[in-house]
Amino acid sequence: MKKIIVATKNKGKAKEFKEFFASFDIQAISLLDLPESIPDIEETGTTFEENAALKAEQISERFNTAVIADDSGLIIDALNGRPGLFSARYAGEPTNDQANIDKVLQEMQDVPDQDRHARFICVLAIAQPGEETTFNTGYCEGYIHRNQKGDHGFGYDPIFIPKGYDVTMAELDPDKKNQISHRKNAIDQLEKWLHTL
Numbered sequence: 001m002k003k004i005i006v007a008t009k010n011k012g013k014a015k016e017f018k019e020f021f022a023s024f025d026i027q028a029i030s031l032l033d034l035p036e037s038i039p040d041i042e043e044t045g046t047t048f049e050e051n052a053a054l055k056a057e058q059i060s061e062r063f064n065t066a067v068i069a070d071d072s073g074l075i076i077d078a079l080n081g082r083p084g085l086f087s088a089r090y091a092g093e094p095t096n097d098q099a100n101i102d103k104v105l106q107e108m109q110d111v112p113d114q115d116r117h118a119r120f121i122c123v124l125a126i127a128q129p130g131e132e133t134t135f136n137t138g139y140c141e142g143y144i145h146r147n148q149k150g151d152h153g154f155g156y157d158p159i160f161i162p163k164g165y166d167v168t169m170a171e172l173d174p175d176k177k178n179q180i181s182h183r184k185n186a187i188d189q190l191e192k193w194l195h196t197l
């Protein structure tokens with residue numbers, strides 16, 4: 001089976017990449033699967049692209065092979081785009097999904113229903129030895145719910161209601177999330193490239 005390294009230490013992301021790539025007969029190997037421990041990559045970029053490139057390029061250089069990285073986050077209109085680039089560390093470091101959810105819900109407390117629009121973004125970077133890094137972006141539109149519901153998925157899924165649904169992303173079956181998510185929409189753009197692997 002063909003293999004590709006996905007430069008993430010996020011368990012939830014890693015699971016989704018494995019599911020997506022299995023349908024192309026490709027095994028996704030995350031940084032959590034490697035026998036050696038990989039130092040954390042500092043996400044010092046000022047855009048999702050820069051952070052995705054930092055992760056993909058550093059791991060590609062280390063293993064001299066093609067690597068995919070994902071920099072993603074939640075963009076909330078009523079919070080002027082926050083948590084945005086800082087989605088992982090919104091309530092401080094180390095990353096804590098529950099603390100991040102609590103902070104968003106608290107900040108959104110007085111925001112009326114019609115102003116609760118938000119979107120997930122996923123920027124994928126592909127770094128390959130001797131080639132320019134390439135980028136693909138996917139979005140998923142929706143709303144921030146008033147409380148958290150559901151145990152599937154990860155991160156902000158329990159407070160995000162995708163547009164056209166009346167349940168949170170964390171209440172959806174994981175296969176359903178994988179049909180509509182920002183990550184799915186970004187990975188769809190890689191289809192041709194995945195076939196060349």
Ligand SMILES: O=P(O)(O)OP(=O)(O)OP(=O)(O)OC[C@H]1O[C@@H](n2cnc3c(O)ncnc32)[C@H](O)[C@@H]1O
Pocket residue numbers: 007008009010013043070071072073074087088089095097120153154155156157181183
């Ligand atoms: O950098 P890596 O190691 O990939 O893992 P990370 O969790 O730090 O990932 P990011 O830097 O890209 O931060 C993205 C944050 O946005 C959130 N997020 C991203 N995709 C999500 C999804 O599909 N559902 C819910 N939350 C998501 C998630 O909580 C992450 O903490």
Ligand SMILES: [Mg+2]
Pocket residue numbers: 043088
């Ligand atoms: Mg990160």
